[in-house]
Amino acid sequence: MTRGRRPERVLRWYPAAWRRRYGAELVTLLEDTYGAGPVPWRCRLALLWAGTAERLRESGLRGSAGWPSASRS
Amino acid sequence: MGRRSRADGELGRANEPAVLILTSLASGSKHGYALAKDIEGFAGVVLGPGTLYGAITRLEEGGFIEPAGEEQRRRPYRITASGRAALAAAVTQMRAIADEGSARLARGRQPSGAQHSDKQPNGRQPSGGQSRGQALGWTS
Numbered sequence: 783m784t785r786g787r788r789p790e791r792v793l794r795w796y797p798a799a800w801r802r803r804y805g806a807e808l809v810t811l812l813e814d815t816y817g818a819g820p821v822p823w824r825c826r827l828a829l830l831w832a833g834t835a836e837r838l839r840e841s842g843l844r845g846s847a848g849w850p851s852a853s854r855s
Numbered sequence: 856m857g858r859r860s861r862a863d864g865e866l867g868r869a870n871e872p873a874v875l876i877l878t879s880l881a882s883g884s885k886h887g888y889a890l891a892k893d894i895e896g897f898a899g900v901v902l903g904p905g906t907l908y909g910a911i912t913r914l915e916e917g918g919f920i921e922p923a924g925e926e927q928r929r930r931p932y933r934i935t936a937s938g939r940a941a942l943a944a945a946v947t948q949m950r951a952i953a954d955e956g957s958a959r960l961a962r963g964r965q966p967s968g969a970q971h972s973d974k975q976p977n978g979r980q981p982s983g984g985q986s987r988g989q990a991l992g993w994t995s
Contacts, residue, residue, distance in 0.1 A: 804908055807887055810928040811904050814888040825903055832905030836912070 789813060792826050795833025797840045872902055872910035873919075877934055877942040880920060886929035887911070914938070 789812040793805050812821055821829075879885060879893045887907060895901050902910075911932065914920045919938035923931045934942070 800912070804912065806928055807930050808904055808908050811887040811891070811907070815891070815904065825905070828903050828905040832909050835909065
């Protein structure tokens with residue numbers, strides 16, 4: 783399996799605590815969605831953004847009050 | 856600045872991931888993939904994995920959904936009482952907007968002299984010897 787084919791790699795953008803809580807579920811969702819094939823670059827890019835948003839939220843630089851709507855993929 | 860602020864518990868527009876997820880879970884618990892497929896089916900909206908799990912994270916933090924056991928590596932979620940209340944409020948708000956939109960569209964088909972002006976911004980009637988309303992068949 784090549785580097786780009788491993789769904790776990792796209793989770794590196796997420797905070798460690800988030801990965802511990804949701805990481806396995808998200809990887810399973812990626813496997814259910816894309817099977818053994820590579821995760822498309824658009825999805826990887828969206829996960830990069832979503833993971834960065836989680837990091838910003840964790841650090842308090844991005845608000846978490848109210849409802850989710852900012853990160854779209 | 857120009858962005859509308861949102862109070863806690865307010866779900867937002869009908870195509871917001873939170874609304875879509877709660878709507879899906881209202882009929883029973885589902886895991887991530889089942890949620891995504893159900894939402895695509897009833898709303899025609901494809902939620903990517905990042906968006907889906909961002910919304911799930913916020914909804915669980917807010918107490919609107921909760922895990923419902925575990926199926927192999929998949930974790931189903933179910934809607935809580937708070938989630939049902941928030942969804943009901945959102946649906947009521949969306950219905951009010953839909954009703955208002957329908958009413959305004961209906962009124963727009965029957966222009967009266969007070970609500971509809973045939974005058975152009977320069978104060979002149981449209982050319983062609985008849986008013987715009989007459990040309991569209993609105994007035995005789």
